[in-house]
Amino acid sequence: MKHMKKGSRWPVNPVVWVIVALLVILGGYKFFYPNHVEPEHTTARQSSSTKVIDVEEGSSSAKKATTKKHKHKSSKDKLWTKKQDAKLAAFISDWQQTMGQSYTGTNSGSSVTFQGVTLPDYLSTGTIYVNQQPVTMKWTTNKKDGSDYQVVAAYAGTQYLYLFTFHQQTPEVLVTSQAASDGVNFKVTENAQLVNGFQNIVNGQSESTNSSQQ
Known part of the structure; x- marks a missing residue:
């Protein structure tokens, strides 16, 4: 092996x-x-x-x-606020005393009636003129509204009806003393104190009362 x-x-x-x-x-x-x-x-x-x-x-x-x-x-986008509406009501309360008159306003959502015309309803159903010229009006606080006048408040007494409006975004107070069956004709008020009071509220300034014009 x-x-x-x-x-x-x-x-x-x-x-x-x-x-x-x-x-x-x-x-x-x-x-x-x-x-x-x-x-x-x-x-x-x-x-x-x-x-x-x-x-x-x-x-x-x-x-x-x-x-x-x-x-x-x-x-x-707003022309008018609830706070301004309250200030206008307080202003009218003082102003009407200097005028020796009494006015009812649309503040707090109320309506007013003057010689058979009820506002704000009439703005959407009736015919309205300013200086004898037909115009469009709307009860609104919207700055972009296309109407000729944007109405934010109305105050009615026994003799006069005032509309507090914006015309081309400028505050303007209109007045009428008579409502006719074929429409209501307004004109710009000559009451400087009422105009100034409204403008001051719009601009956030203090307002005063002292005038006797219509």
Whole structure:
């Protein structure tokens, strides 16, 4: 029986060496960089949270800005306010005493009647003239209304009916002393104190009473 030569070894498959080398490399990488991936996840979560907050804050700010813009626009489009209407009522209360007369107004949503003409209803059903010229009138506080006159208040006494209006966005007080079956004819009042009082209320100034003209 022949004996194997001394010093001979079993051949080693090269694939085994490749596997061993890969295990050594992976083991070393894990040893030196055990937490390498974790900071990226943490950073991603923090970045995501920050973005969500930014979007929510931006949305809230946009809503506030839109609300303010809407309120500003609404007040800017108005010719007349409830506060001004109350000031006019207080002014007429003092003014009528200096005139020795008594007037009923449309403040607080009331209607007034003068010689069979009821306001504000008549503005949408009757014929109206200013200085004998037919005009269009509308009971409104909208600055963008297309009528010739925007009427914001009316005060009726036994002798006169006053309309507080805006004509081409300028405050104007009209007066009539007679209502006819074919329409009502107004003219601009000559009562300077009444005109000044209305203009001062429109402009946010104080008003005074002292006049006796129609």
